[in-house]
């Protein structure tokens with residue numbers, strides 16, 4: 331045994347435990363509005379933060395100390411205040427910032443809550459239906475992907491699909507398949523006021539929340555959300571069909587793409603956005619986000635897919651090559667990667 335290597339693994343796991351603990355503290359701060367209170371009111375002592383939030387100062391002292399130790403807050407020794415610098419506020423306090431991640435971090439609550447059920451699934455091989463996940467998974471998924479979609483969907487990804495933005499601007503039809511809480515459908519309806527926007531998802535709770543969100547955004551009459559399977563929505567000649575971080579969650583992704591091919595106008599496009607992954611598995615293991623993505627895949631994507639008819643589970647790190655093969659089998663003749671972010675690869679499929 332190499333003692334240095336043992337020590338290295340101990341430090342590796344301590345680092346991972348610290349990350350998990352800090353994520354739990356971020357979820358707490360997000361839930362209690364502590365980052366927003368610090369961002370809005372400026373540096374504060376525990377008593378000042380307690381006065382701003384109505385929370386107990388003794389608990390706040392521990393939270394503030396942990397967040398300072400974690401490096402998110404700066405402790406000002408001269409006046410005993412804690413500062414949330416603007417750069418940290420962009421990640422932790424400002425839900426509209428493209429760098430906002432505190433919301434996505436809350437997804438880990440759902441994974442911890444699901445360990446018992448998942449351990450049983452490992453023993454039986456059975457799937458876990460999406461709707462039986464902890465609600466933190468649904469909310470965390472929405473909040474993890476929303477900043478990237480807000481920053482890029484209608485400003486970069488759709489403009490990268492020749493002709494599509496013009497068609498939507500002229501009143502074209504777009505379907506968001508596996509729409510979740512409706513984030514992308516709402517962005518589409520806002521960006522293309524003439525377009526007819528449809529959101530489909532087989533998860534009742536998600537469709538209800540999507541309808542509420544559209545109502546709150548004043549778009550309730552412009553977007554139609556329906557509880558339908560990825561193979562069951564009307565094949566109505568859509569100009570654009572989106573599958574955003576959804577294809578790998580489906581039990582039969584081949585059938586979903588074959589249906590999209592049928593449902594598409596002859597010169598329409600399918601936009602498939604998938605978690606960023608390299609086709610080369612060994613290389614992918616070196617991707618800095620791979621450990622997080624394989625965890626997401628283990629806790630939510632793979633069990634969700636295994637619970638569905640078809641039972642194919644691509645996994646969240648299948649890579650663009652796997653989508654290319656499925657697309658060709660589904661009758662798409664053109665396939666192109668049009669963009670990439672640290673989180674996503676963006677793929678265009680054409681008949």
Ligand SMILES: C[S@@+](CC[C@H](N)C(=O)[O-])C[C@H]1O[C@@H](n2cnc3c(N)ncnc32)[C@H](O)[C@@H]1O
Pocket residue numbers: 460471472475476507508509510511513530531532533536558559560561573574575576579580581634638
């Ligand atoms: C990871 S979430 C992504 C949601 C949304 N597109 C987003 O990016 O925020 C995957 C979504 O696919 C939906 N889904 C999974 N299997 C489905 C199926 N067979 N038909 C329709 N929707 C499905 C789930 O209910 C969930 O809302």
